[in-house]
Amino acid sequence: MAELLRLDSLLSLGRPPGWPVAWRDGQWLSFADFSGRAAAWQQAFAASPGRDWALYLHDSFDFAAALFGAWHAGKRVYLPADVLPATVARLAGQVDGFAGDLPHTQQPLRPLAPSRPTRWSSLDRQAQALVVYTSGSSGEPVAIPKRLGQLFDEVETLAACWEGELDGAPVLATVSHQHIYGLLFRLLWPLAAGRPFDAGRLAFPEDIVAALAARGPAVLVASPAHLKRLPRTLPWQTARPGLRALFSSGGPLSDEALADCRELLGQAPVEVYGSSETGGVAWRRRDQPAAALWRALPRVELSCEDGALRVHSPYQGGGDGFLTADRVRLGADGFELLGRADRIVKIEEKRVSLGALERLLLDSGLVEEARVVALPGPRLTLGVVAVPSAAGWRCYDESGKRGLNGRLRAALAGAVEPSALPRRWRYGWALPLDSQGKTKESDLIARFDPRRPSARLQARSEESALLDIDVAATSPFFDGHFPATPILPGVTQLEWAVLFGRELFELPADFLRLEAVKFQQVIPPGTLLQLELGWQAARTTLSFRFSSAAGQHASGRIVFGGPA
Incomplete structure (x- = not known):
């Protein structure tokens, strides 16, 4: 096991040049590679005016090098969760520039070839050098500034708690480094401990099995969203011996997912409770029935105020602590989470608990997951985004959407x-998730956009997907196209291919061109379409084909790209 390095001196003290820091596509990346890449980014940032920079990179090794390069250039780094147009537009008013894998229209900064040797000094632990964002699960994301000392102290706490169990094991992850949990657990802690990490992210359960089988003893950093979708059909017996430790954060793991972890992965995860505002707060490992309570991390003090948890932690801004929206029962041995206190809305002067409605929907047996949201408008109404169970889909097939709506409304009556x-209902194959595995309220509300068609996923792999799409006569895309004989515009078909392509695959930011696009047959209102998607990651090309009982309607390829 390597000596734990202080991250403020990571580059000034360093490790031996050949020390493995990460691996990418089977190739090891050394500390010399990391130091050289960080120097290239440091000189690029140093040559660029302005203090505040938004940084987004898919590759975790490149991201870590860019992050330390920016810090050593005296920059403050903003971490967006994605580079969707709305996110970039919001950031444009907050930062001086963009760096990394962003659309070329933002002229993102790229590393320079170092023109001189870089002399590294220690970082200022008091510098407010990072801005992270809340997940936006209950509203717009909020910017949270962090001092470097807060981050680095938290890493030392994590190492004190669990490093002895890991014994130098490398890190695999399903979560993104663009969030505080992924940043700490898959990058900063491994860098301090000298444990190598995977530069890529494991997007599918098949990736987890293959990586654990190939890598040997490894640490898996995951979220409940990923751990509750472990197919029993995969050869988990080949993966179990390769799992040294398992971490989960982003919400409590359900009892069903916990049972799957124990059976398929061979162990219960260390669940970490925290937030962007507070950092890590508490943990539990339910390897026995008595271990259900959450226990505070070292140096974290907890209290209860009007039933809600208040956190006093050195990893936050100080003051009177942070009052969470989580209701708890606090005891001498830890605390029990009782649900959110801020999910009460008034509908027609009636107080309604959104969490209680969600529990009743799950109890119906017709849905596997459900979220209730308050929809904006002249009159506040509730909407439900749900993933039907097998029984729910049978009801949908036999009685239509209206029949399933009625059954679920009866369960709430x-x-x-x-x-x-609830007056509006949307059904799909999964709740919308960000790269951290969290569901944001804004993404739920977007499911009610009339421009989004009703779609059902029939099959999916790493390289292909098959969807059924209901082309509703009420779609606004038929307005004016054409009044006498409405047909679905070709540009809308392209938009839908990209929309679902981005939800199912990790597509690069930039659209480059169309290839071999053909529109063979018009699509009238009421058509039940099949959309076949194929993703070729090596060529960054998404192929699509729309067909129905009437035959093929359209096909082609969409080529994407990113910064060179």
């Missing part, structure tokens, strides 16, 4: 006044 029942 005894708990809420009729005027406050």
Whole structure:
């Protein structure tokens, strides 16, 4: 096991040049590679005016080098969760520039070939050098500034708690480094401990099995969203021996997912409770029935205020602590989470608990997951985004969407006044998730955009997907196209291919060109379409084909790219 290095002196003290820092596509990347890449980024940032820079990179090794390069150039780094147009537009008013894998329209900064040797000094631990964002699960993301000392102290706490169990094991991850949990667990802690990490992210359960089988003893950094989708059909017996430790954060792991972890992965995860505002707060490992309570991390003090948890932690801004929106039962041995305190809305002057409605929907047996959201408008109404169970899909197939809506409204009827029942329903194959595995309220509300078609995923792999799409006659895309004989515009078909392509695959930011696009047959209102998607990562090309009972309607390829 390597000596734990202070991250403020990571580059000034360093490790031997050949020390493995990461691996990419089977190739090891050394500390000399890391130091050289960080120098290239440091000189690029140093040559660029302005203090505040938004940084987004898919590759974790390149991201780590860019992050330390920016810090050593005296820059403050903003970490966006994605580079969607709305995110980039919001950031444009907050930062002086963009760096990394962003659309070329933002003229993102790229590393320079170092023109001189870099003399590294220690970083200023008091510098407010990082801005992270809340997940936006209950509203717009909020910027949270962090001092370097807060981050580095938290890494030392994590190492004190668990480094002895890891014994130098390398790190695999399903979560993104663009969030505080991924940043700490898959990058900063391994860098300090001298444990190498995978430069890529494991997007599918098949990737987890293959990586654990190939890598040997390894640490897996995951989220509940990934751990609750472990197919039993995969050869987990080949993966179990390769799992040294398992971490999960982003929300409590369900009992069903916990059972799958124990059976398929061979162990219960270390669940970490925290937030962007507070950093890590508490942990638990439910390897026995008595281990259900959350226990505070070292140096974290907890209290209860009007039923909600207040956190006093050196990893936050100080003051009177941070009052969370989590209701708890606090005891001498830890605390129990009782749900959110801020998910109460008023509908027709009636107080409605969104969490209670979600529990009733799950109890119906017709859905596997459900989120209730308050939809903006002249009159506040509730909407439900749900993933039907097998029984739910049978009801949908036999009685249509209206039939399933009715069954679920009946399940809620005894708990809420009729005027406050949800009025709008959306069904899909999964709740929308960001790269951290969290569901944001803004993404849920976007499911009610009339421009988004109703779609059902029939099959999916790393390289292909098959969807059924209901082309509703009420789609706004038929307006004016054409009044006498409405047909679906070709540009809309391209938009839908990209929309679902981005939800199912990790597509680069920039659209480059169309290839071999053909529109063979018009699509009238009410058509039930099949959309076949194929993703060739090596060529950054998304192929698409729309067909129905009437035959093939359109096909072609969409080529994407990113910064050179």
